[in-house]
Amino acid sequence: MADPFPLAPSLWAATAPEGAPTPPLDQSIATEVCIIGGGYAGLSTALHLAERGTRAVVLEAHEPGWGGSGRNGGQVIPGIKYDPSELIAKYGPEAGEALSAFVGSTADRVFDLIAKHGMDVPHRRDGWIQGAHTPAMVETVKRRSDEWLKRGVKARFLDKDAMSEALGARQYLAGWEDGRAGTVQPLAYARGLARAALKAGAEIYGGTRASSITKRGEVFEVKTAAGPVVTARRVVVATGGYPGDLIPKLRQTIIAPNSFIVATQPLGDNIASTILPGGQVVSDTRQLLLYFRRDHTNRFLMGGRGPFREPTSEADWSHLERVVTKFYPQLADVPFEYRWCGRVSLTRDFLPHLHEPEPGLLIDIGCMGRGVGLQTAMGQAMADYVATGDAKALPFPIVPIEPLPFHALHKLYVSAIVAWYRLTDGGVKAA
Numbered sequence: 105m106a107d108p109f110p111l112a113p114s115l116w117a118a119t120a121p122e123g124a125p126t127p128p129l130d131q132s133i134a135t136e137v138c139i140i141g142g143g144y145a146g147l148s149t150a151l152h153l154a155e156r157g158t159r160a161v162v163l164e165a166h167e168p169g170w171g172g173s174g175r176n177g178g179q180v181i182p183g184i185k186y187d188p189s190e191l192i193a194k195y196g197p198e199a200g201e202a203l204s205a206f207v208g209s210t211a212d213r214v215f216d217l218i219a220k221h222g223m224d225v226p227h228r229r230d231g232w233i234q235g236a237h238t239p240a241m242v243e244t245v246k247r248r249s250d251e252w253l254k255r256g257v258k259a260r261f262l263d264k265d266a267m268s269e270a271l272g273a274r275q276y277l278a279g280w281e282d283g284r285a286g287t288v289q290p291l292a293y294a295r296g297l298a299r300a301a302l303k304a305g306a307e308i309y310g311g312t313r314a315s316s317i318t319k320r321g322e323v324f325e326v327k328t329a330a331g332p333v334v335t336a337r338r339v340v341v342a343t344g345g346y347p348g349d350l351i352p353k354l355r356q357t358i359i360a361p362n363s364f365i366v367a368t369q370p371l372g373d374n375i376a377s378t379i380l381p382g383g384q385v386v387s388d389t390r391q392l393l394l395y396f397r398r399d400h401t402n403r404f405l406m407g408g409r410g411p412f413r414e415p416t417s418e419a420d421w422s423h424l425e426r427v428v429t430k431f432y433p434q435l436a437d438v439p440f441e442y443r444w445c446g447r448v449s450l451t452r453d454f455l456p457h458l459h460e461p462e463p464g465l466l467i468d469i470g471c472m473g474r475g476v477g478l479q480t481a482m483g484q485a486m487a488d489y490v491a492t493g494d495a496k497a498l499p500f501p502i503v504p505i506e507p508l509p510f511h512a513l514h515k516l517y518v519s520a521i522v523a524w525y526r527l528t529d530g531g532v533k534a535a
């Protein structure tokens with residue numbers, strides 16, 4: 105299978121600190137746990153296992169952070185698609201409250217790890233604003249704000265005027281702000297996790313693609329494309345939006361659209377002060393959301409869906425560039441210096457999925473655009489489960505691998521929505 109769009113054109117690849125050396129595996133080895141995938145979930149699992157004294161080996165086909173972990177918008181947003189009341193209705197009062205507490209703490213996990221390990225990661229914690237783009241969504245964000253406020257979260261509802269003041273733009277009818285959220289340089293964070301895991305005693309092998317997993321008695325044999333084999337008592341698969349064909353039918357359980365991002369050159373103080381003056385990150389309630397922010401160098405970033413295929417020219421980002429100037433006309437003459445993309449993994453129910461097709465083989469998939477915090481926390485939970493065997497360590501139940509019915513049609517449907525979205529610039533009109 106041909107490699108997807110490379111990491112190198114991104115702003116993050118251009119500005120992240122150098123990654124720790126992770127040479128390819130060149131001989132067969134035995135370990136307690138073999139982790140396949142060097143993104144946030146895999147690296148967090150390795151770090152937390154190593155801190156427990158459990159030998160963990162990470163196999164990454166490219167380099168740590170190469171996939172969605174090094175390509176996303178760097179927004180660290182707690183929670184998931186479902187509000188606490190919806191989780192309680194779905195899982196019951198006890199489990200629903202426990203899950204609400206787990207997903208509500210995911211941003212904390214990120215910033216706590218950065219501080220604990222002294223990671224060289226540009227980061228801020230100025231909050232997240234979710235904009236409502238329809239009258240129905242105004243009621244949704246108001247309810248969402250109220251629910252988290254009752255749970256002690258620093259949250260507030262924003263009417264149209266308050267939204268305009270916070271954003272410096274008038275595209276939304278209302279919104280809500282969550283003070284737990286923030287930003288990171290996402291590739292720097294992935295590399296920081298890798299350094300911390302290595303220091304704790306984990307082993308990470310880059311340029312080492314896992315090609316098969318076979319159970320041999322009490323152990324698994326993970327064969328790599330270059331030949332060496334990793335023998336392990338436990339295996340964790342955390343390949344995100346790039347699952348390949350390692351696990352039969354896993355790829356058919358998700359839709360993995362490309363998320364496209366553009367970044368301007370650094371803005372002067374006069375312009376920067378008119379855009380998100382409080383430093384928050386923003387996304388909205390659209391089915392194919394827009395998300396935007398300023399980074400630590402005052403570049404303006406706008407992200408959203410693009411073609412399902414890999415990009416072929418700068419024109420594939422043109423709809424986002426048009427959206428930027430609809431929100432902020434003062435950026436009309438500011439050049440865009442970076443354009444890149446990466447895949448997100450979406451499940452049918454918009455929840456992370458944990459699979460265990462046989463004892464000792466654990467699979468984690470589905471980030472739904474909240475991967476920085478969510479998958480960091482999932483890694484810690486998976487490490488606890490793998491080390492102890494206690495299913496209560498997992499925040500979500502283990503479910504069977506069930507391919508989406510008519511998976512190819514789902515992909516075509518999403519592709520059609522994305523095409524409409526690009527044609528209409530996401531339905532955004534000039535203020």
